[in-house]
Amino acid sequence: MPANETAPTLDDVARMAGVSTATVSRCLNDPDKLTKDTRMRVLAAIDKLGYTPNFAARSMAAKRTFTIGAIIPTMENAIFARGLQAFQEELDRRGYTLLVSSTAYKTDAEEKQIRNLVARGADGLLVIGHDRDPAIYDYLKQQRVPVLVTWSYDKAEATPSIGFDNRAAMRVFAEKVLALGHRRIGMISSTSAQNDRARMRIAGVRDAMETHGLEPDTLDLIEVPYTFDDGADAFITLMRRNPETTIVLCGSDVLAVGAIRGARLMGLRVPDDVSITGFDDIELAQVTSPELTTVHVPHHTMGQMAAAELVAMIEEKREGVSQKLATTIVERGSVAAITKTKTGG
Amino acid sequence: MPANETAPTLDDVARMAGVSTATVSRCLNDPDKLTKDTRMRVLAAIDKLGYTPNFAARSMAAKRTFTIGAIIPTMENAIFARGLQAFQEELDRRGYTLLVSSTAYKTDAEEKQIRNLVARGADGLLVIGHDRDPAIYDYLKQQRVPVLVTWSYDKAEATPSIGFDNRAAMRVFAEKVLALGHRRIGMISSTSAQNDRARMRIAGVRDAMETHGLEPDTLDLIEVPYTFDDGADAFITLMRRNPETTIVLCGSDVLAVGAIRGARLMGLRVPDDVSITGFDDIELAQVTSPELTTVHVPHHTMGQMAAAELVAMIEEKREGVSQKLATTIVERGSVAAITKTKTGG
DNA sequence: ATTCGAAATGTAAACGCTTACAAATGCAAT
DNA sequence: ATTGCATTTGTAAGCGTTTACATTTCGAAT
Numbered sequence: 141m142p143a144n145e146t147a148p149t150l151d152d153v154a155r156m157a158g159v160s161t162a163t164v165s166r167c168l169n170d171p172d173k174l175t176k177d178t179r180m181r182v183l184a185a186i187d188k189l190g191y192t193p194n195f196a197a198r199s200m201a202a203k204r205t206f207t208i209g210a211i212i213p214t215m216e217n218a219i220f221a222r223g224l225q226a227f228q229e230e231l232d233r234r235g236y237t238l239l240v241s242s243t244a245y246k247t248d249a250e251e252k253q254i255r256n257l258v259a260r261g262a263d264g265l266l267v268i269g270h271d272r273d274p275a276i277y278d279y280l281k282q283q284r285v286p287v288l289v290t291w292s293y294d295k296a297e298a299t300p301s302i303g304f305d306n307r308a309a310m311r312v313f314a315e316k317v318l319a320l321g322h323r324r325i326g327m328i329s330s331t332s333a334q335n336d337r338a339r340m341r342i343a344g345v346r347d348a349m350e351t352h353g354l355e356p357d358t359l360d361l362i363e364v365p366y367t368f369d370d371g372a373d374a375f376i377t378l379m380r381r382n383p384e385t386t387i388v389l390c391g392s393d394v395l396a397v398g399a400i401r402g403a404r405l406m407g408l409r410v411p412d413d414v415s416i417t418g419f420d421d422i423e424l425a426q427v428t429s430p431e432l433t434t435v436h437v438p439h440h441t442m443g444q445m446a447a448a449e450l451v452a453m454i455e456e457k458r459e460g461v462s463q464k465l466a467t468t469i470v471e472r473g474s475v476a477a478i479t480k481t482k483t484g485g
Numbered sequence: 486m487p488a489n490e491t492a493p494t495l496d497d498v499a500r501m502a503g504v505s506t507a508t509v510s511r512c513l514n515d516p517d518k519l520t521k522d523t524r525m526r527v528l529a530a531i532d533k534l535g536y537t538p539n540f541a542a543r544s545m546a547a548k549r550t551f552t553i554g555a556i557i558p559t560m561e562n563a564i565f566a567r568g569l570q571a572f573q574e575e576l577d578r579r580g581y582t583l584l585v586s587s588t589a590y591k592t593d594a595e596e597k598q599i600r601n602l603v604a605r606g607a608d609g610l611l612v613i614g615h616d617r618d619p620a621i622y623d624y625l626k627q628q629r630v631p632v633l634v635t636w637s638y639d640k641a642e643a644t645p646s647i648g649f650d651n652r653a654a655m656r657v658f659a660e661k662v663l664a665l666g667h668r669r670i671g672m673i674s675s676t677s678a679q680n681d682r683a684r685m686r687i688a689g690v691r692d693a694m695e696t697h698g699l700e701p702d703t704l705d706l707i708e709v710p711y712t713f714d715d716g717a718d719a720f721i722t723l724m725r726r727n728p729e730t731t732i733v734l735c736g737s738d739v740l741a742v743g744a745i746r747g748a749r750l751m752g753l754r755v756p757d758d759v760s761i762t763g764f765d766d767i768e769l770a771q772v773t774s775p776e777l778t779t780v781h782v783p784h785h786t787m788g789q790m791a792a793a794e795l796v797a798m799i800e801e802k803r804e805g806v807s808q809k810l811a812t813t814i815v816e817r818g819s820v821a822a823i824t825k826t827k828t829g830g
Numbered sequence: 831a832t833t834c835g836a837a838a839t840g841t842a843a844a845c846g847c848t849t850a851c852a853a854a855t856g857c858a859a860t
Numbered sequence: 861a862t863t864g865c866a867t868t869t870g871t872a873a874g875c876g877t878t879t880a881c882a883t884t885t886c887g888a889a890t
Contacts, residue, residue: 147627147628147629149845149846149847150846150847150848151846152850159869159870160869160870160871161846161847161848161870161871162848162849162869162870162871162872163868163869163870165835165849166848166849166868166869169848171865173868173869174868174869175867175868175869178868178869187602190627192539192600192603192604192628193604193846193847194545194604194606194845194847195541195604195605195606195847196540196541196542196544196545196550196845196846196847197541197545197607197845197846197847197848197875198846198847198848199541199847199875200539200541200542200545200845200846200848200874200875200876200877201845201846201847201848201849201874201875202547202847202848202849202875203848203875205541213708215560215566215570215585216563216567216570217566217570218561218563218565219561221560221561221562222561224560225561225589227585228587238599239584240560240585242573244570255537256582259536259537259538259539259540260540261539261540261541279535282492282535283492283537284492312837328837338595367768368768368772369768369773387554397772400774401771401772404774414592423712423713423714424772426746426768427713427742427743427745427746427772427773428715428772428773428774429749429773429774441641494875494876494877494878495876495878496876504839504840505840505841506837506838506840506841506876506877506878507840507841507842507878507879508839508840508877510837510877510878511878511879512843514878518837518838518839519838519839520837520838520839538876538877539875539876539877540877541875541877542845542875542876542877542878543876543877543878544845544877545843545844545845545846545847545875545876545877545878546845546876546877546878546879547845547877547879548845548878549885588876629850653842731846
């Protein structure tokens, strides 16, 4: 019963195996450099002592942490879960660990979190969307920490991004559903300040309205935070102040699910009385009744590609290259065409 | 344009402020010890250089990281999100940072993650449920890392826990809904191996059956992983092999939402044709139609209390003390009483 | 003016690794 | 046996903090 007072160190292992600390270190980081015999001896000692390398010491000496940080707006819903999962898996495969931090949509919390991650030695950072204080980008550049933006693609931005064109995706989608004859349009978006994804999706809807000969300013828009309840409340507000609305486009599935609930609360049938759409295509989109017509985002591919690119940026010490991913439209049951009856109402 | 090649260190700050490194360190950790004048000088230098303390160096020297690790089974759904959010907020308030790691329900991944968190110097660990390889507990004891179990309460276990009695909660709930006259009972649970929460909830249902004079073995149980689809599939399987089932109790809201979807797919009305219940009371429970009758878990309080207790264990170097939290029953629309018509079916 | 204790600051030794460089070892060719 | 080169191993200097201990400074009390 070796009731050691403290955790074993490299030194302890070296002593027990009868080798130098350098050899133990090599055994951990570059096993091929050792004789099979010494390697076995060291491994045995490690095992016997239950040794785990001290991360802080290691990263201080090596000036590398093999850690990548990701800052996401929220963990509360599944929006980022899928993509992040894929990101993590790919990182794992490449020998990196992911550190996740959530800002709970408080933009001012982001800077603090980024500094924290950098102080912890993150070799690279993944962030969502382009919008943030330029000072943050300056800081990151000064610290020489590679950053990759995701969930957004914008070649005009200086920071490399792997994502999709939120504006175009929403435009194409909106054009398609509006072609069903809708003239009175409402939209529920999450707060667009400091959120290019939200902003671009709104712009996409306005683009589509123009295509259909509608005045973009007539879009009845309401911006709210990011929960089901917000979606439900916003929907009710929208329908009260504009009862002749025939379709409500939501900036995300979460909001759309809330909107469907709002419709149920008001005794409105979807899509018979009003059509509702989402964006993201998370699992949730299939549990409502009716199921959501929405825009499918390639979460998995996006996460995977982001991991590959960020690791490449780190290891090859090169600038990141942006890539645009395609979104697709998923038609389920929440959208209907305008019928005579309805237009008359 | 001081295009420094490398990030500024304590030394740089000290030099610029004309003080020793010890003083700069004090300025960061114990500002009151300094003259207002020197403090200002140091702060100015820190600001000017854009200095951020190096976390690895700090934690190596201080042998403290002010970091707490949490290992959760999944980030994919909101089950743990609320509690973890509260946990994080409380930790923040006390000056600690949270590192989250998800096992994706792969129990063998947990040990690796725990070792990783320990190697990273986590001052304490939060884990979900009691079930895990005893070797893990041994390792943690040897490393002297405090552990707190949550989402489960069991005074019989050696590891302190802050949570609720899964078995009793499910028993009380099941007794209540079964009192409505149900005799043919199905249950969908997530895999119970290595998952005391699932196991206890199943036991709770069996307890309730006995109370109602039903043979516990007649419970038609099906265990699946943890997604909506699993819930839907399980429900369909269950109803096919046992069409006269009148109520399906689910081990979690996620599964229940899946089950509701399964019912819709089969053309069954809830609760008219079959009743369905959940467990957890996450937001999701209110977006389905009908809304879920479920067991409310005090996520927020649980997370908050867990944070307070774990920090106390660390700072006061004492054993943790377990606490049992109460759950409540939330009746919404997914359960109906058995009518003559139905019993005749 | 001195003295003394408290408060502020400085000095330097850890902390547990990695890695450049030096030394030792092994093996093949002579 | 010797030599030379490649391979394996060892030595020791950092890495950027914190903190015990030593020293200096300051102000109040004499």
